[in-house]
Amino acid sequence: MSWILRTGASLGVAALALLGSAPAHADDASYLAALDANGVFKSGPPNARLSAGHRFCSQLRNGESPDQIVDSYARRPSFGGPSMVDDLTVNLRPVIDIAQHQLCPDTLH
Incomplete structure (x- = not known):
């Protein structure tokens, strides 16, 4: 195998390793799952629970x-x-903490 193919293959493997180790993306579903897993703010419809989390992130x-x-x-x-x-x-x-970690990790210091 030529050095170009070996280098390309090595770079491809390295790129896949980096993609596989990337942190999970925070989103609405993970926020709701974290609330449920922690047993907090379980009442109300999902859209109301999400609205509260996003409002806390805005604040x-x-x-x-x-x-x-x-x-x-x-x-x-x-x-x-x-x-x-x-x-x-x-x-x-706890709901604010979960919102920070799941919806707006950019607000963590």
Whole structure:
């Protein structure tokens, strides 16, 4: 085999190794799976759970810290039993942490 073919084959193998070792891409599905796996913010439809996660990411990107988001979170009373708002209020910090890791890792310092 010529040196050109050997070099090309070596580069191809190296490229495949790099692609195989790339970190997993964070996305909506991984965020929902992480919430479920951690047993937090399980109430409500997926689109509402995603909306909350993306809202937290927006707040983080706008310069708010996780602690500021927790402190400023609007806590509304629920009527008629536990609600999605109650679930989120109780588990707010873990939900923000999961959102950072799964939806907006660029906000991690």
